[in-house]
Amino acid sequence: MTFVSDLSQSQEYLSFRSSVPLRRIVVDNDNTKVWKIYDCGPKNIKYPLVCLPPVSGTADVFFKQSLALSAKGIRIISAEAPTYWSAYEWCEGFKKLLDYLEVDKIHLFGASLGGYLAQKFAEQTYYCPRVASLILCNAFTDTSVFNNHESAAIFWIMPALVLKRMVMGNFSTDKVDPHIVDAIDFMVERLESLPQADLASRLTLNCIKGYVEAHKLANLPVTIIDVFDEYALSNSVREELYKCYPHAKLANLKSGGNFPYLSRCGEVNLHLQIHLRQFDGTNISASDRSLINIKISG
Structure with missing residues (x-):
C-alpha cells in the first residue's frame, strides 16, 4: 500500500497541483532526460x-513558496533534474x-544538495554569469562531509530500497512538532516516488x-537560511558555509x-521576499511590481 501524507491531501497542495501545470522539458540529446x-x-x-530540491525532493516540495510568492508578483520556478552523474553534467x-x-539570469534557492548544485552552477558560469544571487538552505560547500565517497561509485547498481533507506536514515522522526512531522511525511512520500536511477544519480x-x-562567488549577494534544531548536517558544516560567505545575510x-x-x-x-526585495526596481528584479500594485489597490 502506497504511503499518503497529510500535506499531499491538504487543500493548499491540491490547489497548487490543480492550478499549476507540471511541465516536462527535454534539453539534452538523450530524450530520456526530462526536466x-x-x-x-x-x-x-x-x-x-x-x-x-534536496536528494529526497521533487519539484513540488516548494509548493508553499510557489503559491505565496507568485501571489506577490514574483516569478518562481521549481526545477527537478533528470539523471546526471556529475556536477558538471x-x-x-x-x-x-x-x-x-x-531566462537570462536567475536567483537560486537551493536546499541541501540543491544548495550545493546552486553554488556549483554559479561557479561554473561565473565567467559569463547566469546567477544573480543565492539563497542557501541547510546547504554545504564540500561533499567530504558525507562519508560515502567509495560507495558513490556503485550507487547506480544498488537497489532502490537500499538507497531509500540510506536517505531515510537522516530523517529524525522523534519530533513533537506536528509541522516538522508533516514535512517529514511529505518528503518520505516524495522519496518513495523516485525511480532508482534518479535517486542513485542524486546520491552520487x-x-x-x-x-x-x-x-x-565572492561578489554574489547571498542569504543563508539555517535552522538551529537537529537536522542532517553538523554544526561544522554550517560554520564552513559561513566562512565561505562572510558577507552573507544570515536568516x-x-x-x-x-x-x-x-x-x-x-x-x-x-x-525569500526580503532577499529579493533588494533587486526591486533594478533590471534583475524577480517580481513585477505593477501586479503587486494592482493587488494592493484592488
Whole structure:
C-alpha cells in the first residue's frame, strides 16, 4: 500500500497541483532526460527565483513558496533534474534548461544538495554569469562531509530500497512538532516516488568528491537560511558555509528540521521576499511590481 501524507491531501497542495501545470522539458540529446518544472508568476520576468530540491525532493516540495510568492508578483520556478552523474553534467543540463525557458539570469534557492548544485552552477558560469544571487538552505560547500565517497561509485547498481533507506536514515522522526512531522511525511512520500536511477544519480552527486570554489562567488549577494534544531548536517558544516560567505545575510530559524520550507514556510517565505526585495526596481528584479500594485489597490 502506497504511503499518503497529510500535506499531499491538504487543500493548499491540491490547489497548487490543480492550478499549476507540471511541465516536462527535454534539453539534452538523450530524450530520456526530462526536466520537470512548475513555473508560477508573471512569465514576462526574465530573472525568476529558481528552487532546487534536496536528494529526497521533487519539484513540488516548494509548493508553499510557489503559491505565496507568485501571489506577490514574483516569478518562481521549481526545477527537478533528470539523471546526471556529475556536477558538471548537471550544470550543463541546467544551463540548457534556462536557455530553453529564455531566462537570462536567475536567483537560486537551493536546499541541501540543491544548495550545493546552486553554488556549483554559479561557479561554473561565473565567467559569463547566469546567477544573480543565492539563497542557501541547510546547504554545504564540500561533499567530504558525507562519508560515502567509495560507495558513490556503485550507487547506480544498488537497489532502490537500499538507497531509500540510506536517505531515510537522516530523517529524525522523534519530533513533537506536528509541522516538522508533516514535512517529514511529505518528503518520505516524495522519496518513495523516485525511480532508482534518479535517486542513485542524486546520491552520487551528493557524495562524489567535489567542493565549491567560493572565491569565484565572492561578489554574489547571498542569504543563508539555517535552522538551529537537529537536522542532517553538523554544526561544522554550517560554520564552513559561513566562512565561505562572510558577507552573507544570515536568516536563522530556531527550529524547522531538514525541510523548513515546508515546516516553517511562513518564515522561509519572508526571508525569500526580503532577499529579493533588494533587486526591486533594478533590471534583475524577480517580481513585477505593477501586479503587486494592482493587488494592493484592488
